[in-house]
Amino acid sequence: MTRLSAITPSGHAHVGNYLGAVRRWAREGSAGDLYFVSDLHAMTTPYHPQRLRARARELLAVLIAAGIEPDQVFVQSDLIRQLGALTWLLECACSFGEAARMTQFKDKAGAEGRTAARVGLLTYPVLMAADILLQGADEVPVGDDQEQHVELARALARRFNSTYGEVFVVPSAVTPAAAARVRDLADPARKMDKSRSDAVGVVYILDDPDMVRRKVKRAVTDSLGRLEYRPDEQPGLANLLEILAACTGKAPREVADGFDSYDRLKEAVADALIEELRPIRDRVRGLLDDPLELDNIRAAGAVRATERGSHRLESALRLAGVG
Template sequence: MTRLSAITPSGHVQLGNYLGAIRRWAAEGTDDDVYFISDLHAMTSSHNPARLRALTREQLAVLIAAGVPPRSVGVQSDLVRELGALTWVLECTCTYGEAARMIQFREKSVGRSSVRLSLLTYPVLMAADILLQGAHEVPVGDDQAQHVELARALARRFNGTYGEVFAVPRAVVPPTAARVRDLADPTRKMAKSAQDAAGTVFVLDPPDLVRRKIKRAVTDDLGVVRYAPDEQPGVANLLEILAACAGKEPAELAPAFDSYAELKEATAEAVVQELAGVRERTTALLDDPAELDRVRAHGAERARERSRHRLDAALRLSGLG
């Protein structure tokens, strides 16, 4: 069974990405799984080409440094020719209504006189990502589940019209992970694309910067350390982060602290220790571009090999070639 997951280089990898997904990919991934940097998806809005290229390399290095098997890791654009061909075939299978009803397109286009066409069509590209690799399961959150449903619909329609080529994937809920919130505003998720980085801990932040950000985290004026996400979101966020690093439950850790200062200090040190090895290995990879290029090329070739017969069959059965 093949699982497929991706991360978009819209910003530097942050603590929530690492604790919520990347660390799990490294611990639970199999040789059949596919993990990739979705750099093509990052082009649906205005972007800086040099920054996109640098973030893509950085994210690839982070995945490998975190222990995700290199043979399972790739960069989306390294298969741009294969994905471009399959995306066109799938666009000729998809209807405008199906694409236009995608929630993210409707939300991001509301009130705007002009949006990029790619914002409408990128769910079809996402379907191509999934179907090209023969993925059976796609762990996604609620915001992406609709896109997997589109991939399912297109796979069934193609198979029924032209012949059996694609596995019909299903969305699966990823295992429960830490709810890492923004340190400056715990009512929102920590995000790599946040405008204000004060509340975001990035994987490659130096230890002293990590400590400063966590020690400045917003709490409240109650002065009691307890795990009550609704009443004390800032305190709960720190406990969630500490628990994720320690492999324990947040409520289990709360009684050990008499003050917010103690909680912040313990959380900061736990995060610094958790990220130390990943940061060191990522830096080493980025300082050795030849090795990173070698790993990237190997991952791309493996992805091509596992998808070549599927793409050839889709083109042939749809009347091309």
């Protein structure tokens, strides 16, 4: 069975990405799993080309540094010729209505104005379907915000198979195991976001220990002075307890019993984060400082991903009348 997961380089990798997804992939993944850096998805809104390239490399290094096997990773844009061809086939099997009713498109296009939104924002769920179908993924772990996109991939796979011939595995969306949901330290009402311009509440994997400590020390709590795990009433405090719990392997309510002040809790959270991130940060920096090793891992991943998808793409092109 092949399970496929991705991470988008819309910003620097942060502790929420690591505790919420990447660490779990490394610890709980199986030999058939695939993980990729979805840099093409980061192009649906305005971006800086050099930053995109650098962040894609950084995220690839993060996946490796976290302990994911090098033969399980690749970068999406290294398959751009295959994905471009398959995306066109799938776009020609997808209706405008199906694409336009994707919730993320409506939300983002609504904020930007539909006439100003890029066409790629409308069609990127079809590219996501191509990502999934090209690799023959059986399962795609996703949150609620992406489940609709997997449903589109399922619909397009079925439609293509029934119209032209059996080529694609029909994937299933699966709910990943519960993991840490890290909130912004400065604004616990929202999740930690790597694309947010204000980084005061975002702890990045490459932050040095002093920076981590400063950000945690400034974390928003409350004036209740009650050290209990109450996410609805005390979201800032709950966020700190959840981070400490994720780092120590304990339950948030259990770790709350060990402190008598917010300051001491913040000190413990900072210490735990620094130690949790230290080996990952050191390994990432080592990979980024040794371009040859990272380039070799990336090149080998591109070859394997290309080989995995080539027969499906060739069959799909031939059956669609253009190969």
